Amino acid sequence: MIDLIKTMFALITKYKNLLWLGISKTLILGIVGTVVGLLIGLVVGALRAICMKKEPTEKTWIKLLKKIVNMILNIYITIFRGTPMMVQAMIIYFGVYDFGLHWDSFIAGLVVISVNTGAYMAEIIRAGIQSIDKGQEEAARSIGMSDWQTMRYVILPQAIRNSFPSIGNELIVNIKDCCTLSTIMITELFYQAKTIAGSTYKTVPAYMIAAVIYLILTSLAAFIMRKLEKRINHTESNYFASATVVENQEGK
């Protein structure tokens, strides 16, 4: 046991630079993937929620458009949720080469993880939207707000708050699962551990280092997400600045 820890420390000092590079790539992949994925998820989830309901006075072509959009988004979600990210990475990375284009594997990795997360986020956001009381939407529509305005100012802010724990979950999953992107030669943490193990034949210590670092990263992510969640729940309203406070006091 003590031997193992000693070897681990020896490896860490020796391969410090390699590990730092791995950590930074893993973090960038995880965070960018989650943030961009969330943005994709917001648009796709909101679009799906809008497309799934019927307006009383809408024209036939709008109905048809909604159906088509909903179908396309459905296909996107089905494909990217239903196939492994590793396979997606291979197809997208090498697929672009087939078109005669050259691109950096790290960029490819960012694209893959974002698009993949987007599919999950879309479903998380849609569930968040569905959890909002129908009265909120009716109230917004009854004072003349459009579909998008209702989504943007009333439903989505509440939906994001409700689905915040799931969004944090996605961040943790992404930090761990971007290790599958090592298949397209992205030098993230898992790849570096593999390199260390390969060149020293100290397999268990090398992967133990990776495990400990992953654990620290995910715990940190969980901690930050919990803080953020508390903060979001405390600022009940954040749409307008509280300029009205001043005015109120003047009025008294």
Added chain:
Amino acid sequence: MEKVIEIKHLAKSFDKLEVLKDINFSVSKGEVVSVIGSSGSGKSTMLRCINLLEMPDSGEIFVNGKNILDGNINQHRKEVGMVFQSFNLFNNMSVIENCMIAQIKVLKRSKEEAIKIAHENLKKVGMDAFADKPSTQLSGGQKQRVAIARALCMDCQVLLFDEPTSALDPVTVQEVLDVMKKLADEGMTMVVVTHEMAFARDVSSRVVFMEKGIIVEEGEPKQLFTSPKSEALQRFLGRFVNQ
């Protein structure tokens, strides 16, 4: 008298259940119409049809002489204010933001103007002191008064109330009814679906009694409450007298 709302042959059913059968009814400017009747008689559905929250199956509804099924639905909705049984204040906004958001986004008013109008209307319902409170922290009666202010901020021609006091306790019911009475005195056109017989009798200028999807009887509150003609209304009112 100028007619604000005119409903002609309105019918609506949910699947096989006929909720409204051939409703004909109109509201003139400045009138306060109370719609009474037992639960499931179609009162709320009729009200929701006026705001197109429910789509009528057949028939026509005119607001200010315009057919509401023609043209922009959002344009129509902003002219008709609606107050709900469950308040439905936007939970992610403060009291004043609730009153401002649609002014800015729908009526395209400037922020300063929206704040001014919001304060005016909040004062009217006695909630201006709470302007910067989160809307989730209010009591039921307070929420409902803010909801009324939110509708008033849109300068709507007519206010629809869908059982505004049904989710409140007897004491807070009064604070909401007082606000509604004040609006009625100011000449606001209102259609109120209610179970508050006292309000229907004392405040409204006309009472409509619905039963099983049709308007059974309508008329002056005094005459309707003291000498109901139809048997259904007699039975309905009998229950309230017995209490």
